[in-house]
Amino acid sequence: MGKITIDRNACKGCGLCAINCPEKLIIIDESMNVRGVHPAKFTETDPEKCKGCKMCAIMCPEVCIEVYK
Amino acid sequence: MKKVFERPASLRAVPTHYCSGCGHSIVHRLVCEVIDELGIREDVIAVCPVGCAVIAYEYWDFDCSEAPHGRTPCVATGIKRVHPDKVVFSYQGDGDLAAIGTAEIIHTANRGENITVFFINNGVYGMTNGQMAPTTLIGQKTSTSIHGRDITRDGYPMKMSELLSQLPGAKYIERVSVDNPANVLKTRAAIKKALKCQMEGKGFSLVEILSPCPTYWGLSPKDACRRIEDEMSKAFPLGVIKDA
Numbered sequence: 095m096g097k098i099t100i101d102r103n104a105c106k107g108c109g110l111c112a113i114n115c116p117e118k119l120i121i122i123d124e125s126m127n128v129r130g131v132h133p134a135k136f137t138e139t140d141p142e143k144c145k146g147c148k149m150c151a152i153m154c155p156e157v158c159i160e161v162y163k
Numbered sequence: 164m165k166k167v168f169e170r171p172a173s174l175r176a177v178p179t180h181y182c183s184g185c186g187h188s189i190v191h192r193l194v195c196e197v198i199d200e201l202g203i204r205e206d207v208i209a210v211c212p213v214g215c216a217v218i219a220y221e222y223w224d225f226d227c228s229e230a231p232h233g234r235t236p237c238v239a240t241g242i243k244r245v246h247p248d249k250v251v252f253s254y255q256g257d258g259d260l261a262a263i264g265t266a267e268i269i270h271t272a273n274r275g276e277n278i279t280v281f282f283i284n285n286g287v288y289g290m291t292n293g294q295m296a297p298t299t300l301i302g303q304k305t306s307t308s309i310h311g312r313d314i315t316r317d318g319y320p321m322k323m324s325e326l327l328s329q330l331p332g333a334k335y336i337e338r339v340s341v342d343n344p345a346n347v348l349k350t351r352a353a354i355k356k357a358l359k360c361q362m363e364g365k366g367f368s369l370v371e372i373l374s375p376c377p378t379y380w381g382l383s384p385k386d387a388c389r390r391i392e393d394e395m396s397k398a399f400p401l402g403v404i405k406d407a
Contacts, residue, residue, distance in 0.1 A: 096164075097164055108184035154189075155181065161166070
């Protein structure tokens with residue numbers, strides 16, 4: 095069981111976290127952040143599927159993901 | 164719950180100027196992670212290049228210097244000779260290392276200077292709007308090769324790591340990429356090995372990192388990573404090239 099937090103306003107919306115999440119728990123938000131991009135957002139539907147594998151954080155260029163396990 | 168991943172202490176908590184999906188910021192983080200892991204933050208001196216990473220010193224919270232275009236190995240040589248106890252590394256892009264700094268990198272490797280070079284290869288000049296670089300792939304369209312790189316006019320992509328591995332002064336050379344989590348972890352291991360090579364006094368070490376440039380490849384970050392896997396790593400094979 096894991097959990098991630100995403101710094102919404104530091105995110106540049108590249109989506110590398112979303113495509114590398116093995117459980118596809120990260121989506122691209124429809125609303126914009128202060129940068130004017132659509133940031134990554136951790137799922138609200140089934141967050142318990144997160145295993146804390148860190149794949150998202152390893153790929154995040156902006157280091158805006160923190161992983162808890 | 165315990166925090167298992169966070170920003171490395173030696174990476175400043177400021178937004179970078181890099182484009183969305185750029186590989187530079189991934190490598191910046193990896194360098195900081197390794198420096199923190201080895202506990203050498205007070206002993207490290209970085210030499211920043213001219214190119215996209217020109218203001219890397221704004222992000223790295225350890226000692227940094229700046230060098231003219233292509234001359235980071237020379238400045239790193241000087242620093243290392245004056246401070247042999249410090250860990251000195253040069254961080255360069257492909258325009259910096261393979262074009263304007265070709266002579267400097269070759270002679271630095273040939274002298275076997277005990278420094279480490281991190282060479283970011285994205286196949287274009289990113290800072291100046293994506294012109295063709297020596298490492299641009301055959302057929303790749305850039306702003307100065309609008310019909311694709313033509314070998315009869317522009318020559319072949321330059322394999323700097325293979326070239327430098329011919330020199331006896333070069334001790335450790337590896338090519339890695341940052342296109343997926345597995346390769347990012349391999350890159351981290353290569354950075355660690357290269358810095359250890361220097362700390363053990365073995366001699367010149369270089370890590371070439373194939374890095375995505377979504378903006379000047381005209382691709383999404385996802386497709387840019389796929390291009391590294393499908394095209395770039397075919398032209399520039401990954402792996403240890405020299406480990407003497």
